Amino acid sequence: MFKIGTILMANRVVAPPLAGISDKAYRILAQSFGCGLTHTEMISDMGLVYGQARTLKMADTAGEKPPVAVQIFGHDPVSMGRGAAVLEKNGAAIIDINMGCPTPKVVKNGEGAALLRDLPRARAMIREVVAAVEVPVTVKMRRGWSDGEDTCLELALAAEEAGVQAITLHPRSREQFFSGRADWNVIKKMKQLLTIPVIGNGDIWKAEDAENMIEQTGCDAVMPGRVTLGNPFIFRECLQLLEHGCLLPPPTxxxxxxxxxxxxxxxxxxxxxxxxxxxxxxxxxxxxxxxxxxxxxxxxxxxxxxxxxxxxxxxxxxxxx
Ligand SMILES: Cc1cc2nc3c(=O)[nH]c(=O)nc-3n(C[C@H](O)[C@H](O)[C@H](O)COP(=O)(O)O)c2cc1C
Structure with a gap:
């Protein structure tokens, strides 16, 4: 178990934010397979500020098993704060800021992983969002922009200082996109630096990987990513191994x-x-x-x-x- 702010997670298995995928149906399934925390897809701050029906629907978590973290993305610190306030008003339990999305469409606007090469803006954004809401704020980030950069460590420390309650780290650079390996050593380094929980992400392909990630890095929780596509069973498999030490057979x-x-x-x-x-x-x-x-x-x-x-x-x- 771990806590994000005052919210206690039932276990250490976290469902990822996945654009175009982690909608309400996906989350309800993830919850039914035992996840302690789920995430919405990334949601545009401007869509929230303008009250767009489609955007508000993406942020709707009514009737789901809590807690659900609602993920927000944007480039302007002030409108990120406003968007976060809309999310809180609409019932978000946790607000997660996207600082990892690598797609050109997003980074060309200074959003997502682009914030890793604009730390003053990233810091200002975190301050605005934390000030705008009472619910816990978390940040999901990549390792850095270019290969070999560990910008995430500096950013995570600043985030903790500014009142962020947990960090999810996907230790690939933006340059890597999804290629190569996620470097779990960086998760370990971050865990040693921070007092808030660190959720480890990247290259969990089976339940044993989740167990190894916790063992090798000391992270507080694990977030399987692509392996969950068409495979909500992985949440149950991770949960059973982490909580009860038993390896489940694959689903029939x-x-x-x-x-x-x-x-x-x-x-x-x-x-x-x-x-x-x-x-x-x-x-x-x-x-x-x-x-x-x-x-x-x-x-x-x-x-x-x-x-x-x-x-x-x-x-x-x-x-x-
Ligand atoms: C199709 C797809 C959509 C994604 N959408 C989001 C998103 O909306 N927000 C986010 O923070 N990460 C997003 N991610 C990144 C994943 O949450 C995760 O960090 C990444 O897949 C690394 O984990 P893995 O190596 O286990 O797949 C997405 C990844 C994929 C493949």
Missing amino acids: LEERVETALLHLQLCCQYKGEKTAAREMRKHLAWYTKGLRGAPRLREKINQTFSLEEMAALIRTLEVRG
């Missing part, structure tokens, strides 16, 4: 099918049939990865706009075994 085919169907149903419930049909294609491709007949099945799924038909196609996996 039946469980994979049932979970994919539940994901489909939740997505439809929250986004409507049309959007769900479009968005679920990628999720279903992930759920069925490696299964016999999956490529042919995916082709068929990509040709239909009917959720009922998608569900029927997924069920054929069970029949084929």
